[in-house]
Amino acid sequence: FDEEFKNNPDQKNNFLQPYFNVVYAVKNKDSDVIINDDLANLGKKENKTEEDYTVLAAWYSKLGEDKKAIEYEKIISEKYPMSEYIQSKKYSEFRQLVDVNDKINFLKEFEKNYPESQYIEPMYDIITNYYRDTKDYKKAFDFLTENQNKVSTFRFYSVADRMLKEDADYDLAFQIINLGELRNREEVTSPKGEKPKYYSESEWLQDRRYMLGLTLFVEAQLLNKMGDEHNECLALSEEAVNLTRGRETDINIFYAKILVKDGEYDKAISKIGEFYKTGFSSPKMKEYLLEAYIGQKGSDAGFEDFAAKFESAGNEKLNQKLKKDLISEPAPDFTLLDVDGRKISLSELKGKVVVLDFWATWCGPCLASFPGMKKAVEIYQDDSNVKFLFVNTWERVDNVKQNAIDFIKKNNYPFHVLLDDKNEVIEKYKVSGIPTKFIIDKNSNIRFMNVGFEGSDDQLVSELSAMISMVQ
Numbered sequence: 001f002d003e004e005f006k007n008n009p010d011q012k013n014n015f016l017q018p019y020f021n022v023v024y025a026v027k028n029k030d031s032d033v034i035i036n037d038d039l040a041n042l043g044k045k046e047n048k049t050e051e052d053y054t055v056l057a058a059w060y061s062k063l064g065e066d067k068k069a070i071e072y073e074k075i076i077s078e079k080y081p082m083s084e085y086i087q088s089k090k091y092s093e094f095r096q097l098v099d100v101n102d103k104i105n106f107l108k109e110f111e112k113n114y115p116e117s118q119y120i121e122p123m124y125d126i127i128t129n130y131y132r133d134t135k136d137y138k139k140a141f142d143f144l145t146e147n148q149n150k151v152s153t154f155r156f157y158s159v160a161d162r163m164l165k166e167d168a169d170y171d172l173a174f175q176i177i178n179l180g181e182l183r184n185r186e187e188v189t190s191p192k193g194e195k196p197k198y199y200s201e202s203e204w205l206q207d208r209r210y211m212l213g214l215t216l217f218v219e220a221q222l223l224n225k226m227g228d229e230h231n232e233c234l235a236l237s238e239e240a241v242n243l244t245r246g247r248e249t250d251i252n253i254f255y256a257k258i259l260v261k262d263g264e265y266d267k268a269i270s271k272i273g274e275f276y277k278t279g280f281s282s283p284k285m286k287e288y289l290l291e292a293y294i295g296q297k298g299s300d301a302g303f304e305d306f307a308a309k310f311e312s313a314g315n316e317k318l319n320q321k322l323k324k325d326l327i328s329e330p331a332p333d334f335t336l337l338d339v340d341g342r343k344i345s346l347s348e349l350k351g352k353v354v355v356l357d358f359w360a361t362w363c364g365p366c367l368a369s370f371p372g373m374k375k376a377v378e379i380y381q382d383d384s385n386v387k388f389l390f391v392n393t394w395e396r397v398d399n400v401k402q403n404a405i406d407f408i409k410k411n412n413y414p415f416h417v418l419l420d421d422k423n424e425v426i427e428k429y430k431v432s433g434i435p436t437k438f439i440i441d442k443n444s445n446i447r448f449m450n451v452g453f454e455g456s457d458d459q460l461v462s463e464l465s466a467m468i469s470m471v472q
Contacts, residue, residue: 001015001018001022005019016038016042017051017055017058019038025394026394026426032063035059035063036065039055039059039060042055042056043056050076050079050080050083050085053072053076053085054084056068056072057069057073057085058085060072061073073085082114087114087117087118087119088119090114090119091119091123093106094106094107094110094119094126095126100131103123103127103130104127107120107123107124107127110123121150121152122152124147124151125151125154128140128143128151128159129155129158132158132162135166137159137169137173138172140176141159141172141175141176144159144176144179148182148183149183149192153180153183153184153211153215154211154214156176156177156180156181156215157180157214157215160173160174160177161218164218164221164222170222170226171226173218173222174222174223174226177215177219177222178219180215181212181215181219184208184212184215187208188205188208188212191204191208206245209244210244212243213239213240213242213243213244213248213251214240214248214251216236216237216239216240216243217237217244217248217250217251217254219236220232220233220237220240220254220258221254223236231262233258234258234259234262237251237254237258241255241271246274246278247280247455248280249275249281249282249455249456249459252271252275252280252281253281253282253285253288255271256268256272256288256289257288259271260288260291260295263295265292265293266296268288268289269292269293269296272285272288272289272310273310273313276313276314277310277313277314279314279317279318279321279462280455281314282458282459283458284458286307286311289307289310290303290307293306293307318462318463318466319470322470323470325448326470327449328445329445329446330444330445331354331438331440331445332346332425332429333345333346333347334346334425334428336420336425337419338416338417338418338419339401339405339408339417344416344418346440347444349387350442350443351442352442353385353387353439353440353442353471353472354388354389354438354439354440355376355386355387355389355437355438355439355468356389356391356429356437356438356440357373357390357391357435358391358393358420358426358429358431358436358437359393359434359435360392360394360395360396360434361392361403361404361407362396363434365435365452365454366435369453370411370413372456372457372458372460373388373390373413373460374414374415375457375458375460375461376388376460376461376465377415379461380468381414386468387416388415388416389416390415390416390418391418391426392417393420393423393425393426393431393434394423394426394434395421400419400421401421404417433451433452435453436450436451436452437449437450439464439471441471442472447467447470448467448471450463
């Protein structure tokens with residue numbers, strides 16, 4: 001941003017909102033000064049736009065300058081009563097309401113005043129989530145039935161999947177997921193919303209198909225739990241695999257399980273082979289491959305050699321992918337305190353492979369990756385040549401150290417946590433988003449960088465293990 005603004009100073013006011021977000025996230029000490037200076041300049045601008053007033057009101061409010069924030073909010077209310085900013089303030093009011101009936105009444109009034117608002121759907125979702133989280137599944141069903149075209153397509157899956165995991169009223173969960181199937185099938189063929197600007201038409205369609213695939217996966221699991229009297233489970237799980245393009249390991253595993261259960265041994269072996277080749281498999285898949293092999297051959301004689309071919313194909317696919325991702329850059333040295341107050345320096349770990357994981361307690365993808373990271377840490381816990389370091393950074397709390405300690409203790413994670421409370425190390429490593437993992441070799445060179453998290457725990461462990469092996 002700074003470089004672009006230096007080259008194009010006349011464009012700065014057009015990008016203040018995203019610029020402030022970045023400054024606020026990574027420049028803790030100086031952020032208030034930087035943002036206040038730019039807000040003062042923006043306030044002097046003649047012929048301010050709605051976007052200008054919005055930036056002024058929002059950021060003065062965020063910085064605790066309430067008098068200035070209220071002044072600009074009043075201007076927005078008078079000039080732009082239907083503005084995005086006013087709607088977002090109303091949405092914040094809605095979220096602060098505790099009683100669900102108050103939320104419902106607020107939503108009805110909001111929907112009447114702002115019938116085209118983007119906040120209507122998330123409001124319906126929040127009310128549904130309330131019933132889900134309080135385990136009032138009957139009211140969740142009634143609410144979804146009454147508003148099935150107003151909630152997001154994900155909401156049916158969210159409630160039914162929770163019920164499935166809790167073994168809660170399969171019949172009711174099945175009714176909910178049936179509503180979800182109908183809504184998602186309609187969405188695939190005739191979407192009610194507009195295409196997001198960041199999607200191509202094909203990406204948007206795939207996103208809708210993917211959501212239908214997740215929905216059918218839960219429906220198939222519920223049928224399997226309930227006995228599957230009409231033998232629908234196999235067809236649903238097969239469709240779920242196709243809709244998610246075979247890229248959801250859990251769905252692939254379930255499909256393999258149902259193929260074996262239904263005696264489709266040849267097809268099970270063929271499909272499991274495909275999953276191994278694409279890398280969307282797991283150790284559990286080998287169990288179903290064994291069952292299919294025995295069903296086909298009559299015994300397990302020769303199975304290990306047979307399975308090795310599948311595993312080898314999967315490993316080769318992964319290695320080819322990782323070879324393309326290999327880099328070699330000097331890893332910036334650093335010294336940080338861990339949660340026990342000990343100084344840890346990267347230079348002192350030269351001679352070891354270091355897995356550096358930047359994370360924060362508010363980061364959803366970071367937390368989603370941690371069960372897999374826990375498995376990886378436990379696999380290498382006796383290997384003195386491999387060291388995992390979890391760098392806690394970009395936190396938004398006053399007591400960063402205690403926040404990290406409480407989180408690790410609550411979740412019983414065996415992680416060695418370092419505190420980048422000044423966000424200096426994450427800047428050194430030029431991290432743009434978290435989680436970001438760096439695999440550093442014995443010579444202190446970065447060999448792999450991985451941003452984000454998607455897939456399964458087993459995939460994460462497999463990829464990390466392969467990376468570590470390649471740089472040892």
